[in-house]
Amino acid sequence: MMSKTIIARPAVLLLFCVSALPALAGLTAAFWVGLDPAAMSRVVATPGIGLSIASSFWTGSVATVLALLLAHLAVALAVSGNWQRRLNALILPLLAMPHLAIGIGLALVLAPSGVLLRLLSPWATGFELPPDWLIVNDPAGLSLLAGLVLKETCFLVMALGAALGQVPAARLQTLSATMGYGPLKSWLATVAPALQQQIRLPLAAVFVFGISNVEMAIPLGPDLPPTFSVLLWRWFTDPDPAIHAQAYAGTLLLFVGGIAAILAANFIGGLARKLLRASAESGARRNTEWPVRRLIAAVLASGFILGLLSIVAIGLRAFSRQWRFPALLPDHSSSDIWTDVAALSASVATTTLALAAATALLGVALVLPAAERCKQSADARRQIGAWLFLPLLLPQMTFLFGVQVLLIRMRIDGTFIAVLWSHLIFALPYLWGLLAPARAAIDPRFDQVAATLGVSPAKRWLTVTAPLLARSTLLALALAVSVSVALYLPTLFAGAGRIATAASEAAAAAGSGNLRLAAAHAILLAVIPLCIFAIAYATGSLLFRHRRGVPR
Amino acid sequence: MRTPGWKLLVALLLLPLAPPAGAETDDWHAVVAEARGQTVYFNAWGGDLAINHYIEWATTRLHDDYAVELRHVRVSDIAESVSRIIAERSAGRDHGGSVDLMWINGENFAALKTAGLLYGPWARQLPNARYINWEGNPSTLIDGSLETQGYELPWGTAALTFFFDKARVARKPMNPADLLNWIEQHPGRFSYPQPPSFLGSAFLKQMLLALSPDKERLYAPAGADFAALSSPLWHWLDRAHKSMWRSGRLFPRSGPAQRDLLAVGELDWMLSFNPAEASRAIRQGELHNNIGALQLDAGALANSHFLAIPYNSTATAGARVVANFFASPEAQARKADERYWGDPSVLDLASLDAQERRYFDVLDTGPATLPPAEHYLAEPHASWTTLLEQAWLNRYVR
Numbered sequence: 002m003m004s005k006t007i008i009a010r011p012a013v014l015l016l017f018c019v020s021a022l023p024a025l026a027g028l029t030a031a032f033w034v035g036l037d038p039a040a041m042s043r044v045v046a047t048p049g050i051g052l053s054i055a056s057s058f059w060t061g062s063v064a065t066v067l068a069l070l071l072a073h074l075a076v077a078l079a080v081s082g083n084w085q086r087r088l089n090a091l092i093l094p095l096l097a098m099p100h101l102a103i104g105i106g107l108a109l110v111l112a113p114s115g116v117l118l119r120l121l122s123p124w125a126t127g128f129e130l131p132p133d134w135l136i137v138n139d140p141a142g143l144s145l146l147a148g149l150v151l152k153e154t155c156f157l158v159m160a161l162g163a164a165l166g167q168v169p170a171a172r173l174q175t176l177s178a179t180m181g182y183g184p185l186k187s188w189l190a191t192v193a194p195a196l197q198q199q200i201r202l203p204l205a206a207v208f209v210f211g212i213s214n215v216e217m218a219i220p221l222g223p224d225l226p227p228t229f230s231v232l233l234w235r236w237f238t239d240p241d242p243a244i245h246a247q248a249y250a251g252t253l254l255l256f257v258g259g260i261a262a263i264l265a266a267n268f269i270g271g272l273a274r275k276l277l278r279a280s281a282e283s284g285a286r287r288n289t290e291w292p293v294r295r296l297i298a299a300v301l302a303s304g305f306i307l308g309l310l311s312i313v314a315i316g317l318r319a320f321s322r323q324w325r326f327p328a329l330l331p332d333h334s335s336s337d338i339w340t341d342v343a344a345l346s347a348s349v350a351t352t353t354l355a356l357a358a359a360t361a362l363l364g365v366a367l368v369l370p371a372a373e374r375c376k377q378s379a380d381a382r383r384q385i386g387a388w389l390f391l392p393l394l395l396p397q398m399t400f401l402f403g404v405q406v407l408l409i410r411m412r413i414d415g416t417f418i419a420v421l422w423s424h425l426i427f428a429l430p431y432l433w434g435l436l437a438p439a440r441a442a443i444d445p446r447f448d449q450v451a452a453t454l455g456v457s458p459a460k461r462w463l464t465v466t467a468p469l470l471a472r473s474t475l476l477a478l479a480l481a482v483s484v485s486v487a488l489y490l491p492t493l494f495a496g497a498g499r500i501a502t503a504a505s506e507a508a509a510a511a512g513s514g515n516l517r518l519a520a521a522h523a524i525l526l527a528v529i530p531l532c533i534f535a536i537a538y539a540t541g542s543l544l545f546r547h548r549r550g551v552p553r
Numbered sequence: 554m555r556t557p558g559w560k561l562l563v564a565l566l567l568l569p570l571a572p573p574a575g576a577e578t579d580d581w582h583a584v585v586a587e588a589r590g591q592t593v594y595f596n597a598w599g600g601d602l603a604i605n606h607y608i609e610w611a612t613t614r615l616h617d618d619y620a621v622e623l624r625h626v627r628v629s630d631i632a633e634s635v636s637r638i639i640a641e642r643s644a645g646r647d648h649g650g651s652v653d654l655m656w657i658n659g660e661n662f663a664a665l666k667t668a669g670l671l672y673g674p675w676a677r678q679l680p681n682a683r684y685i686n687w688e689g690n691p692s693t694l695i696d697g698s699l700e701t702q703g704y705e706l707p708w709g710t711a712a713l714t715f716f717f718d719k720a721r722v723a724r725k726p727m728n729p730a731d732l733l734n735w736i737e738q739h740p741g742r743f744s745y746p747q748p749p750s751f752l753g754s755a756f757l758k759q760m761l762l763a764l765s766p767d768k769e770r771l772y773a774p775a776g777a778d779f780a781a782l783s784s785p786l787w788h789w790l791d792r793a794h795k796s797m798w799r800s801g802r803l804f805p806r807s808g809p810a811q812r813d814l815l816a817v818g819e820l821d822w823m824l825s826f827n828p829a830e831a832s833r834a835i836r837q838g839e840l841h842n843n844i845g846a847l848q849l850d851a852g853a854l855a856n857s858h859f860l861a862i863p864y865n866s867t868a869t870a871g872a873r874v875v876a877n878f879f880a881s882p883e884a885q886a887r888k889a890d891e892r893y894w895g896d897p898s899v900l901d902l903a904s905l906d907a908q909e910r911r912y913f914d915v916l917d918t919g920p921a922t923l924p925p926a927e928h929y930l931a932e933p934h935a936s937w938t939t940l941l942e943q944a945w946l947n948r949y950v951r
Contacts (some may be wrong), residue, residue, distance in 0.1 A: 048946045048947050048950045048951075049946075049950040049951060052951070056916070067860060093925070112819075113819065114814075114817040114818055114819045130742075130818060131818055133740070133741030133798060133799060133800075135799045135800075135802060135803055138803050140802065189882060224801065224803055224804070224806070225747075225804075225949065225950045225951075226950050231908070237631055238629075238632055238633040238636060239632050239636060245636060245640075263840065310731050322816075322837065322838035322839045323816055323838060323839065323840065323841055324816065324817050325816070325817060325818045326818035326819070327815055341602065344606075345602060345605070365702070371569055386803075387678070405640075406644075409640060409641065409644040409646065410644060412646065412649075414651075415651045468758065497637060497651050498596065498626055498628055498633055498634060498637065498651075499594065499626055499651060501626075506599075506627065506899070508629075508705060509599070509600070509628070509629030512629055512806070513629055513630075513806050513807040513809060514601050514805055514806030514807050514809070514810025514811075514813070515600055515807065515809040515810050515813055516810075516813055517813055517839075518602070518809070
């Protein structure tokens with residue numbers, strides 16, 4: 002239970018009112034409106050519904066398992082090979098890139114007329130026309146899987162990296178190395194299980210997102226039928242009220258499915274732990290681990306290259322008009338395309354940036370006072386973090402639909418404030434995860450020294466604590482901006498279609514299959530997060546170039 | 554124009570309902586005065602750059618001439634806005650709705666009109682309504698199978714056109730049999746937008762009309778004979794799918810998606826309701842210039858699109874001023890001009906005076922534009938659309 006003293010603090014209470022409360026209210030509203038047996042029976046009678054639900058769960062669960070495996074292996078390789086920092090720097094661009102942008106980019110890379118085959122045609126393949134291969138939007142969802150694995154591996158690498166501080170990794174490694182185990186096996190047998198305990202919440206979020214996302218499934222997922230979440234997304238936007246009722250009922254099915262999947266994953270996780278323990282206790286050691294290491298490194302590297310190629314492909318398609326296969330570069334690339342794309346993006350860019358900036362500033366302003374209150378209690382920090390994380394564990398569509406019902410009742414749907422609020426719900430858990438530990442890590446003696454000099458608390462915070470938090474705050478701002486830029490469903494549900502952001506425009510274009518237009522909007526999705534992180538890092542090092550020991 | 558007799562009859566019966574233009578002038582001044590300073594949220598499909606630019610042009614003109622602020626709310630499917638309005642109704646928001654004017658037709662119009670969620674009737678009271686070709690083009694009065702009754706204003710009209718890569722199509726296939734022949738000789742190079750998308754359903758109706766011996770039957774509600782009457786279509790599709798793009802297991806999601814696939818070389822064909830679409834795309838460098846066009850011998854499926862005002866709009870005066878501007882000879886001519894949009898006008902050019910006609914004299918026609926269709930086919934009764942879409946999904950989504 003949450004300790005009463007912490008929750009009673011106004012700063013913490015405010016945080017709940019902005020985040021967990023609307024999420025729970027939205028969920029309640031969704032159940033209130035959605036429980037309709039007649040609509041549910043129509044959901045079940047939809048052609049291809051079984052396949053649709055199956056492909057959601059198949060892609061979501063396989064992607065989560067593969068991403069988790071790859072993330073553990075990547076971190077194990079990096080730490081044991083002493084390139085942990087390099088790994089973090091490498092994944093940053095892919096991590097900052099929204100799912101939607103990577104999805105659109107991958108569609109442009111993997112399609113038969115995509116960048117990969119253009120690189121090889123016609124000199125190696127002999128193709129003058131693109132082959133008629135069903136790769137993107139394939140019924141088995143393999144390209145969707147590839148996209149999800151690519152993004153979630155990066156996310157889990159970050160989560161594992163953050164958890165590394167909580168685990169005595171070096172000591173465990175050394176211990177098992179003295180027993181004659183190679184670095185990889187010793188990592189997997191000792192450190193990985195300890196890390197795994199630390200990343201259960203982020204992993205569950207990855208799993209739920211994998212099952213319920215539309216951002217990746219719109220550009221890459223199967224079409225006949227689409228994944229369940231995309232089917233629901235189409236129902237939500239249908240003119241027929243009878244079909245709406247179907248969408249409402251369907252989101253409940255998605256919710257129940259999500260909960261069931263998490264319970265099943267927990268059970269399977271228990272089995273996996275037993276297997277791992279058996280393997281650890283078997284005592285088997287390999288003389289050489291390098292072939293395995295090479296193979297894993299190759300898989301990781303090709304995934305990384307695929308990710309970078311998809312960013313390049315977005316740029317190529319956005320700034321091309323004709324792009325007939327097999328030419329690698331667009332036929333005409335003239336300056337008026339730049340003005341075209343700029344004109345297209347100008348108003349969208351303004352809204353996107355204004356929303357992102359407001360989300361970041363307001364989010365940090367909400368989180369810092371609460372973090373100040375919890376600086377001495379790791380328990381409180383963890384509990385608040387878990388509550389804030391709750392919306393990330395729910396299928397977005399289910400509670401957002403409920404939130405939309407509430408917003409319409411309050412008559413603030415379609416306003417900037419409503420969308421800002423919905424973005425805060427998703428930015429706060431990340432801000433808390435970054436800023437609360439950063440605040441707690443500041444040595445209290447600085448503050449105590451200042452207090453003995455008779456400095457007032459407010460001034461102490463401004464002159465002592467704030468500078469020490471500046472770097473983390475800059476990063477937090479960048480993180481919140483990149484979260485806000487990527488959000489699609491919150492913008493759609495709270496924005497009533499009136500608030501057009503780069504994400505909503507790109508998703509709409511990708512939904513109608515118009516990849517050129519989707520790429521033109523995805524450019525913003527790709528550029529804003531990259532720039533903002535670059536600025537945050539640069540400002541951080543510029544501000545403190547004459548000081549040592551300011552926490553990064 | 555070929556259309557069932559009863560439709561023309563209804564159209565003619567509706568004509569006297571329009572009030573005489575002169576009596577309305579004063580009222581119209583009042584509307585224009587009321588509209589000043591209003592913001593009009595215009596929900597319109599935003600998936601096409603040229604159309605967006607055209608609406609931006611109108612935004613500037615409306616701001617300058619009428620002090621009306623037009624806001625183009627770009628939607629990926631107008632159905633989203635229809636569902637919004639329905640949601641607002643169920644939430645009791647009968648004033649201050651989020652949509653003031655919408656670009657709409659067919660089943661979306663039917664959904665709003667039958668639910669009583671449209672403001673009106675207003676369309677025939679506009680000053681510029683006198684230019685519209687109400688008599689010559691029954692699709693301006695009957696949308697799908699529903700009479701518009703002045704609840705929406707025709708904005709543009711068009712006919713289903715097939716565009717193809719001339720280098721790959723030697724002889725134009727003018728009927729379903731020849732088209733099937735071409736598809737089987739060129740596996741993987743033909744497709745159509747996925748039903749129930751707007752253009753995909755149109756393709757099903759076009760092929761059903763072209764394949765049916767008794768077209769007249771399709772203008773009455775579908776009944777128990779649906780399976781028998783639609784079976785030529787399913788036979789044709791079953792065979793065609795085997796040789797189509799991705800073997801008929803994947804379809805372009807929309808018209809623009811298909812144009813994209815033609816542009817990158819995955820397909821040799823695309824469909825559009827706009828006979829000028831390819832010419833415009835060529836002019837803008839989006840398509841290579843070796844594109845041809847055809848409309849099937851059986852006749853091209855005709856289709857009009859409209860502007861409607863939701864019942865809970867608070868800017869109905871502003872919305873009417875915007876709609877009236879869109880129906881003006883100047884705006885209609887610019888819309889018909891392929892340099893801007895290239896969407897055929899709904900006006901009766903004979904009703905324009907010399908000065909107004911001049912707007913239309915300077916239109917430029919591109920290389921892949923067909924002359925106006927000789928043989929229009931009206932939309933089958935709306936019940937056919939629903940049944941065709943359902944049957945298609947049941948048959949091909951497994």
